[in-house]
Amino acid sequence: MATKVEIQNLVKIFGKKEKQALELVKKGHSKEEILEKTGATVGVNQASFKVEEGEIFVIMGLSGSGKSTLVRMLNRLIEPTEGNILIDGENVSQMNKEDLRRVRREKLSMVFQNFGLFPHRTILENTEYGLEVQGVDKETRQKKAEAALDNAGLLPYKDQKPNQLSGGMQQRVGLARALANDPEVLLMDEAFSALDPLIRRDMQDELLEMQETMHKTIIFITHDLNESLRIGDRIAIMKDGEVVQVGTGEEILTNPANDYVERFVEDVDRSKVLTAENIMIRPQTLRASKQGPRVAAQQMKAEGLSSMLVIDDNHQLKGYVTDKDVLSAVKSNIRNFDNILRTDIPKVSKDTLIGDLYDIIYDSDTPVAVVDENNRLEGIVIRSLVIGALAKEREEESNNGE
Amino acid sequence: MENSILDVIPEIPVADWMATFIDWLTDNLSWLFDALRDSGDWVMDSMTELLLLIPPVVFIILLTALAFFAGSKKWGLPTFTVLGLLYIYNQGLWEPLMFTITLVIVASLLSIIIGVPLGILMAKSEIANFIITPVLDFMQTMPAFVYLIPAVAFFGIGMVPGVFSAVIFALPPTVRFTNLGIRQVSDEMVEAAQSFGSTGSQQLFKVELPLAKATIMAGINQTVLLALSMVVIASMIGAPGLGERVINALQRAQVGPGFVAGFALVVLAIILDRTLQGFNKD
Numbered sequence: 001m002a003t004k005v006e007i008q009n010l011v012k013i014f015g016k017k018e019k020q021a022l023e024l025v026k027k028g029h030s031k032e033e034i035l036e037k038t039g040a041t042v043g044v045n046q047a048s049f050k051v052e053e054g055e056i057f058v059i060m061g062l063s064g065s066g067k068s069t070l071v072r073m074l075n076r077l078i079e080p081t082e083g084n085i086l087i088d089g090e091n092v093s094q095m096n097k098e099d100l101r102r103v104r105r106e107k108l109s110m111v112f113q114n115f116g117l118f119p120h121r122t123i124l125e126n127t128e129y130g131l132e133v134q135g136v137d138k139e140t141r142q143k144k145a146e147a148a149l150d151n152a153g154l155l156p157y158k159d160q161k162p163n164q165l166s167g168g169m170q171q172r173v174g175l176a177r178a179l180a181n182d183p184e185v186l187l188m189d190e191a192f193s194a195l196d197p198l199i200r201r202d203m204q205d206e207l208l209e210m211q212e213t214m215h216k217t218i219i220f221i222t223h224d225l226n227e228s229l230r231i232g233d234r235i236a237i238m239k240d241g242e243v244v245q246v247g248t249g250e251e252i253l254t255n256p257a258n259d260y261v262e263r264f265v266e267d268v269d270r271s272k273v274l275t276a277e278n279i280m281i282r283p284q285t286l287r288a289s290k291q292g293p294r295v296a297a298q299q300m301k302a303e304g305l306s307s308m309l310v311i312d313d314n315h316q317l318k319g320y321v322t323d324k325d326v327l328s329a330v331k332s333n334i335r336n337f338d339n340i341l342r343t344d345i346p347k348v349s350k351d352t353l354i355g356d357l358y359d360i361i362y363d364s365d366t367p368v369a370v371v372d373e374n375n376r377l378e379g380i381v382i383r384s385l386v387i388g389a390l391a392k393e394r395e396e397e398s399n400n401g402e
Numbered sequence: 403m404e405n406s407i408l409d410v411i412p413e414i415p416v417a418d419w420m421a422t423f424i425d426w427l428t429d430n431l432s433w434l435f436d437a438l439r440d441s442g443d444w445v446m447d448s449m450t451e452l453l454l455l456i457p458p459v460v461f462i463i464l465l466t467a468l469a470f471f472a473g474s475k476k477w478g479l480p481t482f483t484v485l486g487l488l489y490i491y492n493q494g495l496w497e498p499l500m501f502t503i504t505l506v507i508v509a510s511l512l513s514i515i516i517g518v519p520l521g522i523l524m525a526k527s528e529i530a531n532f533i534i535t536p537v538l539d540f541m542q543t544m545p546a547f548v549y550l551i552p553a554v555a556f557f558g559i560g561m562v563p564g565v566f567s568a569v570i571f572a573l574p575p576t577v578r579f580t581n582l583g584i585r586q587v588s589d590e591m592v593e594a595a596q597s598f599g600s601t602g603s604q605q606l607f608k609v610e611l612p613l614a615k616a617t618i619m620a621g622i623n624q625t626v627l628l629a630l631s632m633v634v635i636a637s638m639i640g641a642p643g644l645g646e647r648v649i650n651a652l653q654r655a656q657v658g659p660g661f662v663a664g665f666a667l668v669v670l671a672i673i674l675d676r677t678l679q680g681f682n683k684d
Contacts, residue, residue, distance in 0.1 A: 077593050105599030116594035120612045130598040133608070181598070 003086075004217040005051040005074065005185060010083035012043035012069050012241075018081060031240045043069040045241035046083070054215040056207075058232030060222055066241035067221045071187050074219065075108045076100055087185065105134050109178035113190040115170040117162035123149065123173050124158035130181035148180040149173070168199040175207075179214075188220045192227065204231050225264060229253075229273050237261050249273065276357055277350035279389050280370045280379030286310045288318055292336055293329035296321055307366055309345075309377065310337055317369055317377045319343040347371050350378055354389055361386055428555050435556045442562040446504050453500040462487045469673065472680030479676050486669035495644060495666050502633055502643035502670065505561060509568035509629040514622055517573050521580020521618070522606065531581070538574040546571050546632055550639050564633060564641030572628035579621025583614025619682040626674055634667060644670070 013021045021040035024033070031042045044066045051057040061067045072078040074085055076092060085092040087107060095103065109130065110116075117126050124142065127149055131141035149155045152172045162170055171191060178186055192200040208231060211218065222228055228235045229249040236246045237260075245257035253273055256262035284303055286296050288310050296308055300323050310318045318341060325340035334340075346360050346368045361368050367380040428435070453461075466483045473479035490499050524531040549570050553563035587610050595609040611618075637645030644667050651660030 072593070075597055077596055101599045101601065103599075104597060108597070110594070110597040112590050112594060114590055116590045118591065118594070118609060118613075120615075129595075129608075133598055133600045133604050187597075 002053045003050045004053040004088065005057075005219065006049070006084075006086040007070075007074070008048050008084040008086070010044055010047045010070065010073060010085065011081045012066070012073060012078060013040050013081045014043050015040035022081060042066075042241050043078075044073065044080075047238070047241070047243045049236055049243060049246050051217060051219060053217050055233040056211060056218045056220055056231055058220045058222060058228040058235045059238060060225060060228045060232075060235055061238035062223055064240075065238040067223075067238050068189055069241075070238070071189050071219060071221050074185075074187060075104055075110060077110075105130070105181065107184045108187060109181065109183035109185075110187040110189065111171070111174045111178045111191040113194055115162070115167075115174045115194075117170055117173060117177075119162055122159050122161060123154065123165070126162065126173060127158075127177045127180050129177060134181065145176075145180050148176040151179075152176045167195050168203065171195060171203060172206075179216075184217060186216050186218045188218060190221050190223070193222065193224070200227070207231060237264065250278075254278075274354045274389055275350060276348050276352045276354070276368075276370050276379075276381055279354065279385045280350065280381050281385065283309050283367070283369075283377070283380040285377065286321070286337070287313065288337055288341075289313050293321075293326045293334060293340070296326045296337075297323075297330050300326065309367075309369065309380065310341060311377055315377055316375045317345075317347070317371055320345050320366055345369050347375075348381075349373075354386060357381060358386055424552050424555050427552075431556075439557045439560070439562045442508075442565065443560060446508055446561045446565070449508070450500050450504045453503060454497065458487075458491050458496055462491075465673070469677050469680075472677040474680065474683070479673075479680065482669075482676075483673050486673060490666045490669060493662050493666065495647065495663060498642065498644045498647055498663075499666065499670065501561075501641075502630070502645065502667075505564055505568065505633040505636075505641060505643060506626065506630050506674070509565045509572060509633065510622070510626045512565065512569045513573045513576055513625045513629065516569070517576030517621075517625065518580050518618065520573075521577045521621075522584060522611075524577065524581040525584035525610075534577070538577060541570055542574045546635055547638075550636065553636075554639050559640030561641050563639050564636030567636055567639075568629045568632035571632040572625045575621045575624035575628065576618070577621075579624070580614065580618045583617030583621075584610050586617065587613045616682060619678070623675065623678045623682065626678060627671060630667070630671055630674065 011022060011025055013025070015021070015038075017038040017040050021034050021038045021042065024037065025042060025045055029037075031045065034040060034042055047066075047070055049057075059067045059070060069078055073080045074087075074092070076085075076095075080093050083093065087103065090103070092100065092103060118129065121129070124145055128141040128145035131144060136144075146155060146158065149158055152175065154169065154172055154176060157165060157169070157173075162173065165173065171194075174191070192203045195203060204227065207218075220228075220231065232249060234246060234248055235252055236243050237252065237257075238244065239260050245252055245261050247255075252261060253265050256265055284299060284305060286299075286308050289312065299305070300308060305323070307320050307322045309320050312318055318337075320342055321337055321340050322342065325342075329337075329340050345366050346364050348357060348360065348368055348370055349372070350370050352370075357368065361381065361383050367382045369377060370379045370381060371377055456464075462484060465487065466480045469483040470477075470480040490496060520534065524534050546567070549567035550563070553567045557563040557566060584606075591609055591613060592605065595605040600608065633641060633643060634645030634648060637643065637649045644663050647663035648660055648667070651657075651663065
């Protein structure tokens, strides 16, 4: 994948004494120190990261962390104090007005927290705004805008004014408007934060669904960790204007870069984030072609197991055998598993969330097998592991309560 | 008093300076003022004649219809319009009314043509805002009568100096409200416009002015009413119309005719105000 957007040492300082503050920033002074010494506020402090083409890159932080300032510097609604913004290798931060306008028109579209719809224009007129300012003729731009609205299921509302629509619908219009001029990069500033939780979830799903076919590069700002974990391919966590960690949701949850990130991720509902892959263990297996009931009995005795999985030479799961069946097979001098092999074992993929795993494992007498799409065995999950993972969460909750 | 320490400073001849300045303007720019007066007189005379060509019955019907549509198709305002205009006609004030309407229309249009761009300039430029704001304060707090003096110096007496002083007096609300209206447009609207790559004028005409329209219209409404009040005062320097009747009555201490003409002005003011407000609500 190619790098689509890259920022290098991006700094934004608000207030007077910009130069003095900038020097202090470079010397590594903290936001508070700089405010005390110069009266200037550091909005963004030497932020750097790369966003790959086609990924959803989430920038997450609490209010005042500089995430909204950062995203506004990408299309220069806010002028950076220092640093570079590269989009497809073009340095946006150095561009003159005309080039900047071209980039805004052709490459970047923005979706706003409070939707940013023009109240005096109809839904259709709002949607065609981006094309209108480019000078696209009326017929063409209406056709494109109608297509974008149709895509979002909003075509019947095209002649209404924004205030006649619900919040969720308005933001669908905001998204349709942003997509109407077919941008390469979508900037979404707390796009779903003003919506109620159920609608927000729907919108997240719709965004993910849309992304499967569109493959836009999306930079998504949010203060909601669950939202970032749900939609983000990678997440950047910001604090006091600094990017403190960049990684997949997985990486951030398992290896928080510092105390701040750790405290941030503590609240997260693990059952909705951790997957089978995180807790599965390497199983003791039997190879049907080489091993028989006697070996099985030996190993079960040694490991204290009541059942074992049986695989073939390609590591594909065939089923399992129980200790009882194995013992009776040994007594009857049977040399293979053909008659005692059971296949009623639950199988899941490694992406299955622990929350979903819990119900499966609760009803099952055997461990749950984790297999890939070719039925190759990757690991097993046993009940105690699921309970352990959930218990860890509860333990942390009670620690927080103290 | 005589020994006050403040008397160290001799009286500064502000009045002389001002007089010299106005004299200088009159001497050096008389060709311009004359041209303005002649063309202004011609335009306003023709306009009044045109208005007088319309039969009063037709005029009353047209204005009533306008009031009907402006007032959300309710009957209060149209009824008032019919009765008010019939009263003015009945009292023999139809011709002065047409002069007054001409003066108000011309003064208001000029105020809007000058005021809206000035307001936009103030909204866009902090420097313009910094310079123009005190000028507007000056224009609004200076007693209106004072404007009559340079108006006479520049244009003599008649309609043109009347309009000149009315424009100075009525201009500030349009400028202020245009400035305010544009500044009130929310950041998100401006950011949305900019993020799609709007040029400055696209942002202004497609987003800011439409969103500021209601506020600007409120300013224009104020301007029209101020123009009306100044047109009346300008009768002191020979502007014709209803104000002339009021001044005549004042000079002769005739209570009756004074109130008759004054009431006609109230009628006109209410019709103008409510009709404009009605259109602004749509």
